[in-house]
Amino acid sequence: MSIRPVKRLVKSKPALEGAGVHLRRAFGFGNTTDFDPFLLLDDFRNDVPEDYQAGFPWHPHRGIETITYVLAGTVEHGDSMGNQGAIAAGDVQWMTAGRGIIHQEMPKGDAAGRMHGFQLWANLPASLKMTTPRYQEVKAADIPILREDDGGEIRIVCGNYRGTAGPVDGIAAEPIYLDVTVPPRRRKTLKVETTRHAFAYVFAGSGKFCNASGPLAVPTEGVGWTDTTPPTEADNRSLVLFDRGDEVTVEAGEDGIRFLLVSGKPLAEPVAWYGPIVMNTQEQLRQAFDELQRGTFLKAAAGI
Secondary structure, three states, X not given: OOXXXXXXXXXXXXXXXXXXXXXXXXXXXXXXXXXXXXXXXXXXXXXXXXXXXXXXXXXXXXXXEEEEEEEEOEEEEEEOOXXXXXXXXXXXXXXXXXXOEEEEEEEEOOOOOOEEEEEEEEEOOHHHOOOOOEEXXXXXXXXXXXXXXXXXXXXXXXXXXXXXXXXXXXXXXXOEEEEEEEOOOOEEEEEOOOOOXXXXXXXXXXXXXXXXXXXXXXXXXXXXXXXXXXXXXXXXXXXXXXXXXXXXXXXXXXXXXXXXXXXXXXXXXXXXXXXXXXXXXXHHHHHHHHHHHHOXXXXXXXOO
């Protein structure tokens, strides 16, 4: 067994998206090769309604899958196929945009004004870029939870872990998406296939990943040249990118730790990406935006 070393430890950065939604971006819209098949991870946890209520009005997607996981509040959605509904606390929505869809997502906070959750983008392989759009919506009660003897929990949002299958299936990247809670001062080892790219995103508490007891000898951000003590722990809003190995080890801090652990099989395909559309070539990208301008994005993609 080999523990995956930490390749990179960074903090998510403030971003403004949609009609003026304040969020934090863990990665995306840059070189995402290390995260392949994943393209972007947004943390939209916010306690100020004015910062998120404008939402994400009607916009297109093609060539990707979006995974929305809500922790608090509700996201109301609708699309060009006539679907509409709401994703509530603990729910997951997996949208395969495929050949093209136009949809909107409008966040609504809970009684305390909280709107908490994450959206992950997964790339589609060239063979499935123009597949039929579809949704998989999963209620919180249908997400299996592995409860550990030490009080820890693992929610299996997607994929198969320790013989238990999550409720979302038929995803091209064969992702494993876990929501992991480790109690204070406890150590946890989680299996991850060697061939997968893997990352963790911490959203509560703190902890040390891998076997390091000293400062992490990995690239970090926000460390000035006079700072000789790089961070030894990953805390709230920390993104941890792992190198190769077949297991991830974490030691929780005094308040415990909760994080997303996501892995997927790399597609290793060229990426042509602009905004909400991700294809393999610049020509395919130009064609998609040309269809949007001509009003044939949906009909042309469907071959009508």
